[in-house]
């Protein structure tokens with residue numbers, strides 16, 4: 085195609101660029117508004133240049149609001165869920181890739197259902213199950229805990245406790261992660277493991293010294309997807325958490341938005357910006373591994 | 385005779401209902417270079433993997449150096465293997481790849497370095513020790529894979545089609561290097577290939593496999609000169625032996641082979657009185673047929689279908705009725721397709737096979 089460059093084609097190219105630029109502006113605008121409003125001493129609903137620059141909004145998020153706590157809660161629950169997802173999808177993906185069991189295909193498509201069914205539809209039964217589990221855990225903890233009962237239940241409870249949220253978040257992310265790891269291990273020849281067996285590696289050594297290094301790009305991709313998606317989840321923490329000490333960032337943002345007296349756009353924009361940063365960082369890491377993972381297995 | 389290094393007796397293996405290895409009995413002497421050949425899917429890799437311990441053994445005995453090892457774990461057999469894909473660990477350097485098995489055994493770092501140095505010198509890898517497999521050429525990867533196998537000083541090294549990923553020139557070079565390595569270190573080698581030239585040039589003994597059974601098992605030249613059945617006859621030798629269907633005609637004193645296509649050739653010097661009238665297959669290698677000038681010297685005449693002039697020799701693809709024969713003539717012959725050629729055969733080099741494709745002894 086080199087050298088072919090009629091005026092007509094030039095016009096098409098220009099049109100394509102203009103369209104892309106308009107779409108980009110349209111997508112970027114909310115972010116620009118948010119970034120500007122978060123440092124504006126008098127932020128408004130409309131996009132405008134800040135009256136005067138200030139970090140007041142950010143300081144308020146952490147000083148007057150419970151920002152540090154929200155951030156820590158979000159990070160803790162989402163990271164825990166991500167670690168859980170990485171471990172389970174690593175082991176499970178390997179098993180699903182190597183197994184010849186007849187139920188493998190039905191199982192793989194079955195778990196996709198978890199992903200495609202709207203989680204809102206499952207909320208009531210899920211809540212019911214978690215409530216039962218929570219009562220069970222409660223009766224287990226009560227005789228042991230004494231006056232620390234409430235504090236411990238906030239850790240290991242299924243309703244209004246970290247454990248429940250972590251497990252539910254992880255469950256939501258597992259199907260995709262399992263698929264990613266299954267497909268990834270499909271691309272890792274069995275020869276590597278067999279070579280390691282002949283080299284005298286035990287099962288643990290094979291996992292630790294051969295399989296994990298080989299699977300690292302896949303695990304990173306699965307983990308980052310899980311992190312980004314769980315980080316963005318709003319509904320589950322909203323339903324499952326009620327104690328103010330347990331609130332996560334999106335819930336904090338939501339509650340700040342709902343306050344009756346007046347809407348503080350500067351504060352909201354600051355919370356939202358803070359909320360965005362980990363996702364952006366995760367994505368910039370993810371990019372590197374995604375290319376490697378989806379352009380086909382291990383090169384050696 | 386000393387005990388063989390590897391001894392297989394009645395070894396079997398099935399995948400589901402399919403019998404992939406159907407009773408194999410062979411022995412490999414200490415220091416021997418033994419080659420398994422056979423067509424694709426005949427079970428060569430499976431048999432090799434059974435010796436390595438990567439595949440379970442359903443029946444029979446696998447004996448290594450006098451000890452039955454059917455149930456000994458792979459890493460305790462003292463056997464190393466070079467994979468067709470090389471299977472070099474991509475996240476490790478050449479030195480780490482070669483030294484991995486020692487590292488797993490918690491051998492001190494200094495000793496690992498010394499051993500890696502010894503092996504890499506032997507394989508001319510000393511300058512590449514800090515590279516990763518992705519930064520190596522095919523031949524270099526191959527050598528690393530060999531290095532990883534020999535560092536353990538194994539009693540037996542198994543190779544599964546190690547040269548099939550290399551181009552033709554490199555393959556010839558690696559073939560020579562492998563032979564040199566074998567002469568220097570004298571390990572027992574079992575080598576799988578479906579390339580019969582590789583088998584002929586490297587093996588001290590060849591095992592010809594077909595459909596999970598051993599067809600014949602002997603030195604390369606013995607297989608070449610005395611194939612026991614049409615399968616081995618057709619498999620060993622390049623270009624392949626001509627196999628012509630026909631029957632024996634004659635009486636108690638003289639017999640001829642009469643091809644189904646009609647031509648006849650005398651079977652002088654053989655006592656074939658017992659098989660007169662029977663369907664047989666005549667085997668004759670391309671180099672044992674030569675074009676001659678006069679019909680008087682000739683055994684048959686045929687028309688030329690294809691001529692391949694290679695300079696030092698000329699391949700003629702000739703037809704007589706239904707039969708197609710390949711002739712490998714010395715020197716350059718300026719012949720043309722369509723010409724009729726007189727052909728003489730070396731009667732001493734005839735192979736004759738009966739209806740069940742087994743050789744009829746001379």
Ligand SMILES: Nc1ncnc2c1ncn2[C@@H]1O[C@H](COP(=O)(O)OP(=O)(O)OP(=O)(O)O)[C@@H](O)[C@H]1O
Nearest residue numbers: 399404422423424425426427428429430431577578
């Ligand atoms: N894990 C397995 N499960 C089921 N069948 C198998 C398995 N491995 C091999 N087979 C079958 O066993 C037969 C022998 O396979 P094998 O790999 O030993 O052949 P091969 O002689 O090495 O062939 P090639 O020259 O193509 O490598 C084939 O028909 C193959 O399909």
Ligand SMILES: [Mg+2]
Nearest residue numbers: 428429430544
């Ligand atoms: Mg094979």
